[in-house]
Amino acid sequence: MDVGKRRNGTHKLNGKSARDGNGQHGSNGQHAGGNGSNGVSRRASAPGALSRRMPVAQSNPPMSAETPVPRSSLSxxxxxxxxxxxxxxxxxxxxxxxxxxxxxxxxxxxxxxxxxxxxxxxxxxxxxxxxxxxxxxxxxxxxxxxxxxxxxxxxxxxxxxxxxxxxxxxxxxxxxxxxxxxxxxxxxxxxxxxxxxxxx
CATH class of the missing domain: 1.20.120.910 (DksA, coiled-coil domain)
Known part of the structure; x- marks a missing residue:
């Protein structure tokens, strides 16, 4: 009986460790998946971030009527x-x-x-x-x-x-x-x- 109890206890411990191992793998998998989704979101937002940083070429806009005209440089x-x-x-x-x-x-x-x-x-x-x-x-x-x-x-x-x-x-x-x-x-x-x- 003592030998059987010890065997059952060992089996339970092994099962618990197996479940813990699976749980750990699951958490690692979830963590890896989280990193993957973050990587996708970063890649998706990268073009927008670049477009915000890149200057847009524009033609010279006309001055408003309120802007005073500079003084002439002619003699x-x-x-x-x-x-x-x-x-x-x-x-x-x-x-x-x-x-x-x-x-x-x-x-x-x-x-x-x-x-x-x-x-x-x-x-x-x-x-x-x-x-x-x-x-x-x-x-x-x-x-x-x-x-x-x-x-x-x-x-x-x-x-x-x-x-x-x-x-x-x-x-x-x-x-x-x-x-x-x-x-x-x-x-x-x-x-x-x-x-x-x-x-x-």
Whole structure:
């Protein structure tokens, strides 16, 4: 009997140790599985973490209206030279606009007064006159817009901000100012605006 009890006790101990061993393996397996799931979650979140760290390239946004325009870096002599260029161009455009307006007004008055010498005879002549009148009105509108930009450039000279791009607040190149002294934007920002207009 003592030998049987000892055998049963040994069997129970062996069974307990076997269960403990299985339990230990189970816990190890669960622990390994936990590590595996953590590894998957880390790998899944890795692209997002990289995307958060990587900078995104953006084009230069336009400055807000509240941002003050920097002072011009041009010298007083350069500003005086551009002022003279603007005033000369302004006088030239004013003379051209006045001449075109007088011609258009004179033709309209002669037609309304019934002056037969000024009226076209053929239908083709009528179409040509209408086209010329529309073309002249378009030129007048364009020249008046340029006159407005010239006046704004003169104001910027007085304010000390002439030659600074209104879109990026960067200096406008002297080559561009020499060709177009009333320019409001640098050539890079001007091209960006044109591309946005075409894409829109």
């Amino acid at each position: 007083t002599a350069e500003l005086d030279r551009y002022r003279r260029m603007l005033l000369a161009k302004r006088d030239q455009l004013l003379g051209a606009v006045t001449h075109m307006e007088n011609e258009a007004l004179g033709k309209s008055r002669s037609e309304s007064a019934g002056d037969l010498s000024q009226m076209p005879i053929h239908m083709a002549d009528i179409g040509t006159d209408n086209y010329e009148q529309e073309f002249t009105l378009g030129l007048i509108a364009n020249e008046r817009e340029t006159l407005k930009e010239i006046d704004e450039a003169l104001v910027r000279i007085d304010a000390g901000t002439y030659g600074v791009c209104l879109g990026t607040h960067k200096p406008i190149s002297k080559a561009r100012l020499d060709a177009r002294p009333w320019a409001r934007y640098c050539i890079e920002y001007h091209r960006q605006q044109e591309q946005r207009g075409r894409s829109g």
